[in-house]
Amino acid sequence: xxxxxxxxxxxxxxxxxxxxxxxxxxxxxxxxxxxxxxxxxxxxxxxxxxxxxxxxxxxxxxxxxxxxxxxxxxxxxxxxxxxxxxxxxxxxxxxxxxxxxxxxxxxxxxxxxxx
Amino acid sequence: xxxxxxxxxxxxxxxxxxxxxxxxxxxxxxxxxxxxxxxxxxxxxxxxxxxxxxxxxxxxxxxxxxxxxxxxxxxxxxxxxxxxxxxxxxxxxxxxxxxxxxxxxxxxxxxxxx
Numbered sequence: 001x002x003x004x005x006x007x008x009x010x011x012x013x014x015x016x017x018x019x020x021x022x023x024x025x026x027x028x029x030x031x032x033x034x035x036x037x038x039x040x041x042x043x044x045x046x047x048x049x050x051x052x053x054x055x056x057x058x059x060x061x062x063x064x065x066x067x068x069x070x071x072x073x074x075x076x077x078x079x080x081x082x083x084x085x086x087x088x089x090x091x092x093x094x095x096x097x098x099x100x101x102x103x104x105x106x107x108x109x110x111x112x113x114x115x
Numbered sequence: 116x117x118x119x120x121x122x123x124x125x126x127x128x129x130x131x132x133x134x135x136x137x138x139x140x141x142x143x144x145x146x147x148x149x150x151x152x153x154x155x156x157x158x159x160x161x162x163x164x165x166x167x168x169x170x171x172x173x174x175x176x177x178x179x180x181x182x183x184x185x186x187x188x189x190x191x192x193x194x195x196x197x198x199x200x201x202x203x204x205x206x207x208x209x210x211x212x213x214x215x216x217x218x219x220x221x222x223x224x225x226x227x228x229x
Contacts (some may be wrong), residue, residue, distance in 0.1 A: 006157075032216040043119075043220035044158065059119055071190040087156045093216050097165065101216040102148060105157030 002027060004092050006106025013113050019077040021109045023090035026071065030092040032101065035064065035075045038087045038108075047088075048075075080113045087111070117141070119221035127227045128197055132178075135193045135225045140209030144198050147190050148218060149182060151175065151205040164190060165212075197228045 005024045013019045023033075031052055036044035048056045050064040050073065057064045063076040077084055087110050091103040120139045140147050145166050151157035158183050161180070163171040166187035178181075179197075185188040194201055204225050208218040 029121075036220075041222075041225075043121075043222045046219065048216065049217070095216075096171070099165060100146070100148070100163040100171055101210065101218070102160040102163060103158070103218060104173065105152075105159070107153070108155070108157050 002104055004090060004106045006090050006109060008109060009107070010110045011112070013080045013111065015080065015082060015115050016114055017080050017113075019080045019084070019113070020074055021088055021090070022072065022074045022112075023106050024070075024072045025092050025104075027092070027094075028071070029094050030104075031095075032093045033048055033064070033066065034091050034093075034103070035062075036089045036091065036105075038089065044089060056086075066091050077111075080111075082113045082115050085111055085113050104114050119209050119219055121205075121224050124223055125225050125227075126220060127229065129229050130197060130199060132197055133193065133195045134197055134226065136205055136226075137206045138190045138192070138207030138209075138221060139188075140190070140207070141219060144154070144209035144219075145187060145212050146210045146215050146218075147184055148208040148210075149190070149192055150206040150208065150220075151188055152206055152223070153202075155178075158206055161192075170184055194226075199228050202214040202226055 034049035038044045061078045066073045090106040147164040149161040152158040164184040204223040
């Protein structure tokens with residue numbers, strides 16, 4: 001019940017196209033859903049995050065769509081660029097009993113944007 | 116504005132040796148997390164500190180692992196008697212007390228146990 005399932009495992013998109021990555025969760029107590037971008041040899045960097053009280057959040061070329069009833073959320077990268085080539089992780093969190101906000105991560109999507 | 120820093124960035128050790136990693140969180144961040152990331156997988160939670168108190172440890176953290184955060188500032192993660200299965204990227208993240216769900220990650224320490 002604590003898992004976050006992410007798909008696809010890898011994605012190839014042409015420059016200028018739209019990249020879409022999907023995640024699903026089971027625990028309805030989760031109330032914070034961030035997306036992280038990770039380049040090889042680097043730590044994850046926070047891209048954008050959403051709470052379940054909104055269905056969409058947009059920051060620049062990045063948009064999160066959230067479907068609370070389906071327990072799914074997705075990342076859309078508009079006008080994808082070669083510099084967006086990285087691994088993307090969705091995650092979920094809540095205020096746990098230990099007062100932490102530990103993140104439960106998906107397994108990652110390796111995105112390649114072709115020039 | 117400095118982010119989360121970790122040292123060393125890379126560590127190669129022989130099986131059975133002890134290793135220690137350091138994490139310096141963003142100043143004024145009183146929440147600190149350690150995660151472990153194996154190749155091709157997402158990070159997995161290891162342990163959590165609020166100030167100097169270690170409040171949560173994952174079952175992934177065997178008794179060979181110990182973490183400290185003296186005075187609520189930097190943190191260290193020690194692995195004793197390393198095993199080949201310990202080879203991974205060890206990530207540190209920090210966050211504020213308010214808005215604590217937003218975690219900022221360091222660059223990680225990549226450990227290779229031969």
